[in-house]
Amino acid sequence: MTDSPFNLVVSGRHVTADDVVSLELRDPSGSPLPVWLPGAHLDLELGDGLIRQYSLCGDPADRDTYRIGVLWEAESRGGSHYVHEKLFPGAAVIARGLRNHFEFLEAERYLFIAGGIGITPLLPMIAVASSRKAQWRLVYCGRSRASMGFRADLDAYPAENVTLYPRDETGRADMADVVAWWEPGTLVYCCGPERFLSAVEKACAAMPLETLRVERFTPREMTAPTLTGSFELVLARTGATVAVPPNRSILEVLLDHGVDVDYACEEGTCGSCETSVLAGKVDHRCSVLSAEERAAQDLMMVCVSRSAEEILTLDI
Structure with a gap:
């Protein structure tokens, strides 16, 4: 991974719900932090080579502080436990x-x-939607009210804009009913666990491709690749051609050949290894690109996605 690292220090920590902590992060020297926009996430190094991505959930106008929220997960792959146990x-x-x-x-x-x-x-x-006076509605689902983090942030908005579905009180939300609020001109933004996202995607299946935008914290379940054999990878900038066998990723092959590629998660969730596609058809296996972006066939995540044809040309 070649992204330049930068140092942060935890300047605040708050419990926002059962098993949810909010961390405030600052530059140790007090310098302004890099600019970000809504939807951005940050990679954090959490020891022993572990890197995890966390969405920024504070105010983009605040150049002094980043804010993230982290759930304690009993079945954590390491990140959740590290944050909850060590980042004070x-x-x-x-x-x-x-x-x-x-x-x-x-x-x-x-x-x-x-x-x-x-x-x-x-x-x-x-x-931002509220500041623009746009019409908006939030449907927020959780196990219980006590488990639903950042509810205090939502108190600033009109009650009619926010609908809570604590499962122990209401049962699971019917996503067909939830998306019935949609009409042409509406964008749907969704984030949550995989089962939840799958239900939303199913409910939005008849909408135009560009309507639904989803962010995943964990990778999609992998299905069998479109092309089960090897394929040729053409590196357009050098004219080199390399073979990608079925048991190796494009990323692994590129690194073996000394190609400098940004990467982090190696599971198709962070977007670090995004690469432009110049020719060929991609078998998209990442959890980053939207349906519209997948259909465009001009970008891919080389850590997990593969070629759907015998030759694939990348802008590398």
Whole structure:
């Protein structure tokens, strides 16, 4: 991974719900932090080579502080436990990247759908939509009211704009009913666990491709690749051609050949390894690109996505 690292220090820590902490991060020297827009996430190095991505959920106009929210997960792959057990005020942490594959676009109306900690990237979007006087609605689902983080942030908005679905009180939300609020001109932004996102995607299946924008915290379930054999990868900038066998990723092959590629998660969720496609058809296997972006066939995440044809040409 070649992103330039930068240092941060935990300047504040707050419990916003059962098992949810909010961290405030600052530059140790007091310098202004890099600019970000709603939908952006940050990579944090959490020891022993572990890197995790967290959505920024504060105010983009605040150049002094980044804010993230982290859920304690019993089945954590390491990131959740590290944050909850080790990142207290004064702790140092190394950050990389500041990426946005969940870009907040201008629209007439917005439907925001959050599942649990998936509320985090939506908070700055809601603030912007409200400041623009756009029509918007938030549907926020969680196990219980006590488990739903950042509810205090939502108190600033009209009650009719915010609908809570604590599962222990209401049962699971019917996504067909939730998306019934949609009409042409509405963008749908959704973040949450995989089962939740799948239900939203199913409910939005008949909408135009550009309508639904989703951010995943964990990778999609992998299906069998379109092309089961090897394929040729053409590196357009050098004219070199390399073979990608079925048991290796494009990223691994590129690194073996000394090609400098940004990467972090290696599971198709962070967007670090985004690469332009010049020719060929991509078998998209990432959890980053929208349906519209997949259909365009001009970008791919080389850590997990593959070629759907025998030759693929990349802008490398």
